[in-house]
Amino acid sequence: MTAGGDNRSLRNDSDVKKILLTSFSAMIAETTTFPIDLIKTRLQLHGESLPSTRQASAFRIVFQIAKDDGIFGLYRGLSPAAVRHLFYTPIRIVGYEHLRNFVPSSDNSPSLFSKAVMGGISGVIAQNNK
Template identity: 60%
Template structure:
């Protein structure tokens, strides 16, 4: 029995390590799209701005390295976020499956996917906050303004000094809402789509099945989560005013003000760069993760 427990711990450790490695590869590959999406969401004007214009402006004013502003906290975030949500999803999926039922319904998968995402996001929220602030800093530099932070550690220190330790979890509630929606669509859809593709013999359990499932889950997750992503980004980027107040009191206030001043379509600002990122991100992540698991002698996700 002790040997079985040791093997189970070893498998879980391997899954965590492989999920972290795959996530960092995917994050580095798609980060320029992510920073374009974040800058696009922070454009608080009714005048439409395209993702191409935003990306071109970043390169023109900051060079190619400007597209990687905030990469280090993004990688740090995925050391916690992705392993917790993916391995957590597997553990919950296994716990919910009975001996006479070898699969779960899509709603059940969506629920455990959302729960896994929430737990992971609470842990990783400080790194996510630093990433968003540093990405927004790049926009300030492009406008001729002095950046707030010189690096990830400086951002972390200044946030704690100015906003307290609790300030590291600013925007955690819209963050949790987004994480629930993203993982409800991402994990559940990938799992369900992959098994659908394999069961209907569209492809075997290989790169083709993984690619189809990843692209379908990316589109689903983007459509569901984009409004929460816009609110999350704006809540996390806001800082205290001189009078001690904030532009948005809470996520609901941010939602109302965004729709009132910019229209309903503003909730889907950054949709295409978000989708353009989630599709490649999931492709790189899932294909890498499944391949690493195969090499390590672990079963398919």
């Protein structure tokens, strides 16, 4: 095997590890923050519904969900969100790293503007792969 082949193999192994770790960490983050996001969404919906005599609070919403659906009701709908992050986040993050290698820069650090453009491009690519 040639040195170029070894280098490509190492790079592919590194990319696979990055993709797996990014997917895993994104799903852990989604699992951790999902109940908070659910509560936030319910609070927003409560604010748009008919005026209520009782003020909505995060605690009331948590207790209502736990009463109606059990404590695991806070995780209802987690599966689609986790699957989304299984693909979206690694494409965005690893894609950004690959784009960074194509941008010429001084002292090996792209400018803030270049980083913003690369982040936007990788985000658009990830969004279009859903």
